[in-house]
Amino acid sequence: KRRGYRVELAEIEAALSAHPDIENAVVTASPDAESGVRLDATLVIPGSARPSIVALKQYCSRNLPAYMIPDRFLFRETIPQTSTGKVDYQKLQADAG
Numbered sequence: 001k002r003r004g005y006r007v008e009l010a011e012i013e014a015a016l017s018a019h020p021d022i023e024n025a026v027v028t029a030s031p032d033a034e035s036g037v038r039l040d041a042t043l044v045i046p047g048s049a050r051p052s053i054v055a056l057k058q059y060c061s062r063n064l065p066a067y068m069i070p071d072r073f074l075f076r077e078t079i080p081q082t083s084t085g086k087v088d089y090q091k092l093q094a095d096a097g
Contacts, residue, residue, distance in 0.1 A: 002029075002037045005067045009039075012070065015063045016041055021051050026079055027070060028093050040096045041070035042079065050075055072096070 001007065009027045016025035024044040032038035045051070051059075053073055060069040074096060080088040 002035070002039070003067045005065070007037070007039070007068055012039070012041065012060075012064060012068050015060065016043065016070075018063070019051075019056075019059055021045055021049070024079055026087055026089075026092060028089055028096065030093060030096065032071075035071070038072070039068070039070040040072045040074060040092075042074045042076055042092055042096070044076060044079060 007029065009029060012027045013025045016022055016027070019025075022043050023046045026042045028040050028042070030038045030040065041056075043050075043056075056073050057069060080091040080095075082088045
């Protein structure tokens with residue numbers, strides 16, 4: 001929950017993945033002293049032209065409720081995977097700090 005609302009990480013990932021410049025998106029939630037929960041979106045952008053943070057926040061505000069907009073956007077060349085081919089959420093959260 002965030003700000004009293006239930007947050008569906010898969011819904012945020014689906015909205016971000018629909019962005020034309022985003023190849024893959026994974027969202028993680030971490031405890032945060034200020035807001036209770038911090039949402040980090042890890043994005044894979046093909047090519048070298050990555051959208052600005054402002055443009056990403058604007059896109060999210062048009063497609064998601066305000067409480068579901070990620071706090072941080074992190075960019076990677078690939079999403080880390082476990083030995084079984086699933087997203088390695090522990091590695092993503094460790095890298096996000």
